[in-house]
Amino acid sequence: MILLVDAGNTRIKWRVVAAGAPLVAVAEGALAHDEVDMLAAVRDRHPQLQRAFGCNVAGADIAARIAAACAGLHLQWLTPTAGCAGVRNLYEHPAQLGADRWAALIGARALHPHACLVVTAGTATTVDLLSAAGEFLGGLILPGVSLMQQALARGTAQLPLADGRFALQPRCTVDAIHSGCLQAQAGAVERMFRQLADQPQALCLLGGGAADSFADLLRIPLRRVDNLVLTGLGAVAGLPPAD
Structure with a gap:
């Protein structure tokens, strides 16, 4: 199982997904920035979680708190690249595209090709x-x-x-x-x-x-x-x- 985390400017949204093709949503929710530590409770409620994957536009402090709440899980952050999951990034400098925008584009492609x-x-x-x-x-x-x-x-x-x-x-x-x-x-x-x-x-x-x-x-x-x-x-x- 994977914990997906979207750390935005106002809220932190999360989703637990189980392996499959496509991945199957098991639970999801949203937290205010001052509630980010509650992700630890999400982790504890789902002992089958093995890793966490997220994107963060909320800053280094929020990223560190998410990492602490996900202790014990292999945590990775999405980095914008020149291409991924059927989407080609034509930004002048692909790595400068916001990770949240990149993830949303990939999500859009998955829903509407x-x-x-x-x-x-x-x-x-x-x-x-x-x-x-x-x-x-x-x-x-x-x-x-x-x-x-x-x-x-x-x-x-x-x-x-x-x-x-x-x-x-x-x-x-x-x-x-x-x-x-x-x-x-x-x-x-x-x-x-x-x-x-x-x-x-x-x-x-x-x-x-x-x-x-x-x-x-x-x-x-x-x-x-x-x-x-x-x-x-x-x-x-x-x-x-x-x-």
């Missing part, structure tokens, strides 16, 4: 193009919905950080802020999808904690998929050992 736009809406929103041939063509990183709202509150004297409602024609400030941030997310996604729209079975795979806030605004072929990073980690973990 056609052209797709891979969108993860969390603390940041990433919008990545994946060709029908499995080539990562490039993508965007923009502030997530909450970060956009916080930036307006921090950077201006009169725009508040307050809950608003979405409206097509906002008529109060808090609604204008909230609606503007959602429209910005949806607009970025739809503009990027235009590059794939004429390809057979092209699809947007949308996940992340903020995805539902603007999913209904999108007018493109769409599939809501959570935990693409874990799916990608599982695809890599299930590959046969390299010679």
Whole structure:
């Protein structure tokens, strides 16, 4: 059995999988950063675990705490490369691609072997193009919905950080802020999808904690998929050992 770990900017998501083709999910969950030590309890509940495989964009301290919680397991971290699991990385410097984006692209390829736009809406929103041939063509990183709202509150004297409602024609400030941030997310996604729209079975795979806030605004072929990073980690973990 393998423990998959996605250490993101806000939360740490995990999944226990059993050997098989494909790997079979046994259990999964999510932890706040200050709860990372609870991964030890996950390890203890599944004594058949032999190794852990993860990706980390949360920093060295979180990586060290995950390693401590996984004591006794063979722990490996995903490193972006020029190619893996049917995906070719066309980043100018492949190793500089975020490990979470790389895992999500691999997960997307495993779920939808056609052209797709891979969108993860969390603390940041990433919008990545994946060709029908499995080539990562490039993508965007923009502030997530909450970060956009916080930036307006921090950077201006009169725009508040307050809950608003979405409206097509906002008529109060808090609604204008909230609606503007959602429209910005949806607009970025739809503009990027235009590059794939004429390809057979092209699809947007949308996940992340903020995805539902603007999913209904999108007018493109769409599939809501959570935990693409874990799916990608599982695809890599299930590959046969390299010679």
